[in-house]
Amino acid sequence: MNRKHFLSSVMAAGAAIPVLGAGLSDDTENTLIIPRYLKAGDLIGITSCAGYITLQDIQPAMQQMEAWGFKIRVGNTVGKRDFTFGGTDEERTADFQQMLDDDDIKAIMCARGGYGAVRIIDKLDFSKLPLHPKWIIGFSDITVIHSHLNRNYGVASVHSKMCNSFPDDWSKAEPAQIETILSIRQALAGEKMIYHTVPNEKNKMGVGEGVLVGGNLKTLESLAGSKSDIITNGKILFVEDTGEYMYSVDRMFWGLKRTGKLANLKGLVVGGFKIKPDDSLDEAFGRTLQEIVLEKIKEYNYPVCFDFPVGHQKNNFALKCGVRHQLEVKADEVSLKEIYREEKKIK
């Protein structure tokens, strides 16, 4: 279907507020489809599209989201297990598809990451999603879905913690846990997200504006060459990773560079990188994460910030993928904020 056509039908249906982005900047995006934000009483589906999780493990998330006023539908992959997966490929596909197709479900939260989304992504039919967009929520392995949606459908999604990160006991949770979980609610409720972070001395100053895309770096690398491969031109890219050796992180940043993903960014947001220690001292890689990143982007002029609170860590705030943001990196302050320039909506 041609984009203009479905755009007009979306507007007629009033199901979403699409933003025509072509006139806004030099990014290649024609349409950004922002699913309708959630209100009290809306139904959120929980599915295990990657690793397995038990029904008991998602209780804190269910209780919290119910306390926020949402209703929860637990998918039948929760509690299912096929080795590392939350059910067989067929079961995970069917559960996710059912939630995509059910108009009563306004958002789908992936119960946890792990590994498995790429095994089902080509089996899923997203063709109705642009017409009936809904929020898909998750990170890590769920980067597959964020990237796939942005590349193929222009539908925004929420990169955030999942069911397995909700604290068991809210009263004993650390402030970072509470704030990050609350950021999911804020994102889903349609609050304009603004994040301020502590400057890192290696940051590159500047201001950039573009659609936010990104996620787990290893997962992004594994999508290269596929139809879910992220297009980063004119966008703000964020990346994070965990459990990789420093040499592997270096190789992945070369991968980003050599596949052309660093050349035309509006900004680069480097989140948490939990590095696997070198096997021995003689194997020391001898470069810091900041050095690894900065040498790849030295010929470019866009702003870069480190230590952004996104990643496999407590400080992992909700980010809206596929939504326009402004990254401002100053000596004393870094901010990433959602922008919405409605006055320029019409091409």
Added chain:
Amino acid sequence: MTIIPPYLQKGDTIGITCPAGFMAAEKAQTCIDTLHEWGYNVMVGKTLGSSSANYFSGTDEERVDEMQAMLDDDSINAILCGRGGYGLGRIIDQLDFDLFKKKPKWIIGFSDITILHEHIYSNYKIATLHAPMAAAFNDGGAENEFIQSLKNALEDKKAKYECPVHEFNRRGEGIGELIGGNLTLVAHLIGTSSEAKTKGRILFLEDTGELLYKIDRMMYQLKRSGKLQKLAGLIVGGFSDMTDTERPFGKAAYEIIQDIVKEYDYPVCYNFPVSHNKENYALKVGVGYKLKVGKNKVTLEE
């Protein structure tokens, strides 16, 4: 047609350089002695046994300069990479192949050297040698059939390799140029200017020390980027020292691969002697081979 570099003559010179990880000089001594016995001169670069204190055999600049000098020096007839590890990806775009294109020479190695094989074949259609490196000559290795296969390859003796059948093999016959190497690097190069074109070709893959779910993810990447659809054949080498997550993946490496290629009908063989272990035949990337996966044996013939 792929350009085949000149085969070596007695008295020709082989340059040894380490474009990636550090290698102590003594670990390459048996290799050097053996190459002498084979009738070649050996020129050892400074990156072998360098004073580098970190992971690499030298700075990026030192590694580039040495590889570049060996590519450009007419008196060097072949370049043997001392070892792999990690590092070629950092320098590949700084290497200038202009003179090499005019006067190609054999470049030898595997693992991280997969980057050179793919880059050279994809961009210049020049054959390279996926083969054991310096450390494989140690501990009696120099006598084994795999090191001998490197000697034969350099001397223009056409290879015909045989290996036993594996229960997962898919029988059949395929003819095509050979491409491949280390799975992690084949996957890593997808989308770059060095990536492998696989259509109509025989693809070979090996890997070591990876998590099983990562093998699965990389095989999905190959599949989803169209690298597995139209092969003339698939050679699955060693997948050694695989590791698993706390929650078991539930399939071994060969089962993962078997599952991913089950919808195609080209011949596939498993446990072919190309690997990070001793079993590692010299394979000419870019050269035409015939793969026959039969009931009783598997042959790969140039």
